[in-house]
Structures are given as C-alpha cells and as structure tokens.
Amino acid sequence: MGLLDRSRFDEMSSALGKDQFAMLIELLPASYQEERAKILKAIEDKDHETFHRAAHTIKGMAGNMAAEDLAEYARSLETYDGAFDEEVHASIAELDRLNEQTVAAMHAALRG
Template sequence: MTLLDMNTFNELKESTGEDFIKELIGTFFDDAVVQMNEMKIAIAAKDAETFRRAAHSLKSNANTFGATELASLARELEMMGRENNFEVGNRLEVLKEAFESVKKELSELR
C-alpha cells in the first residue's frame, strides 16, 4: 500500500519538473529532521509555541507531497500544541516511523 496520494505527488512533479522536485524532496527530508528534533526539545522545555510551529510546518510539507497520513499525525500534534497539551504519549515515535516510511517511498520515486 502506498503512503502517498499519487495524484498530488504527480501533479507537483509535472508542474515543477523532475530536477526541481528532487531538490524539494531533499529540503523536505532535511527540514523534517530539524522539525521533529525541535518538537522533542520543545516538549522537554514545555514550549508549546515552538512545538506547535514545528508540527505545523511538518504537516504543511507532508501535505505538499501528498503524504496524508504523516500530515494528519503532525496535525494532531499541532492541535495539542495549540491547547498547551504535552501529553503526547508515543505520538512522536509514531510520527518518526511514518516519516521514515514516507522518506523511503519518496526516495524510490526520486
């Protein structure tokens, strides 16, 4: 089963070009690592604003590539940040796993 909405992905690829999308995917990967790290640190520091913002950006990027599952996990965390709720349980680990799967799939498409 694919983790990506291929309509969204293909549309992006066709409208921006093959070389460009490789670069864009690379930026997404790099930034996602930073964003997940920020979220981890923000939880420890009880910094809801930074947490929310990082989750928001990750969600936005996941949506750009049609990674809908990853996007909804990030969105859930963004909402928790908005409500100052740090009881995230294992959600960060789940998020990381989802990201790794998306990364694998996008790398193959690249």
C-alpha cells in the same frame, strides 16, 4: 488516506520536472529533523506553543509534498494538549516512522 496522494504527487512531479522535484524531496529529511529538534526542545521546556508551531510546520511541509499520512499525523500533534510524557514520545516515534516511510515512498514513486 495513504503515504502519498499519488495523483497530486505525480502532478507536482510533472509540473516541476522530475529532477527539480527530486531536489525538493532531498531537502525534506533535513527540514524534518530541524522541526523535530524544535519539538523535542519544546517537550523538554514544556512549551506547548513551540511544540504546536513545529508540528504545524511539519504538517505544512508534508501537505505541500502530497504526503497525506504524515500531514494528518502532524495535524494531530499540532493540537496536542496532553502532558509531555511517554505518550508524546511515542507519538514522536510514530511521526519519525511515517516520515521515513514517506520519503522512501517518494523516492520509489519518482523511480517508478
């Protein structure tokens, strides 16, 4: 695995056109933050169903954009059934890190 499935990413970029694909990439941070807010609220409310649904949405967004590692990590959160404690907050921090790295990798791939 890796941040991006480059062959799939390049294929999508070619099919949509670089400009159109770049616009989709620009939408990712806001969409991610919206789902992240749902996750944090679910943690606060101890609502596993909403937590899983938001993680599922992130997994789908990432998968659709050829973001392998982010999709895989979100998949692990989609089935998380542990306590909403420090461990889950550390997982969200890792998800944030992967999201930032993925968006940067997408921008770099489009440039290069």
